[in-house]
Amino acid sequence: MYLNELSHAQAEALALDWVSSAPRAVRRLSQQFPSTVLDYSDASLRSLLQDSIDLFAFGPSAGPRQLPVWCEEKHYSGYLELGPESLWLVDSLALYLGDLLVSRDSAVLHWGVYCRDRPAHPWHHHPAVIGYRWPYSTFEDMAMFAVKAASGEPEDPQQVVSAINFYLSVFRTFPQAS
Secondary structure, three states: OOHHHOOHHHHHHHHHHHHOOHHHHHHHHHHHOOOOOOOOOHHHHHHHHHHHHHHOOEOOOOOHHHOOOOOOOOOOOOHHHEOHHHHHHHHHHHHHHHHHHHHHOOOOOEEEEOOOOOOOOOOOOOEEEEOEOOOEOHHHHHHHHHHHHHOOOOOOHHHHHHHHHHHHHHHOOOEOOO
């Protein structure tokens, strides 16, 4: 079953389970990047992104049981061509980024499920940081960062961090629709 075919309650349970794996993801990041202090700062995210650029690679595909739960063959944005190690790094970075966002505006932002009126939307029922009008799919952003890096055209980590800060500064003025 694909994520967009789950009930909302099933998707929430799966997202909660994924978010609860954040401490393991942060441990993986701290072991993989020991020189980076993971303090949920712009500098730490920038450092993680910079140090991970050369690690992203396209590779042989792995079976679904060997990949993060959010990797679906039905949903394709280029990231499924990444090797399993790259996808697990995307998973860890997405969790770290989400926790960073929540820490910036914890009175409003929290982890939840990306819901759209159109269940065919590729990120429907995926975990996202919610609270502002538009959900923020950290997995989508980190997957696209990884694909560009693996393609030899990496994004500048400072520009990525600036874009994230733009999201926070602009969209905090738009409350979530009720």
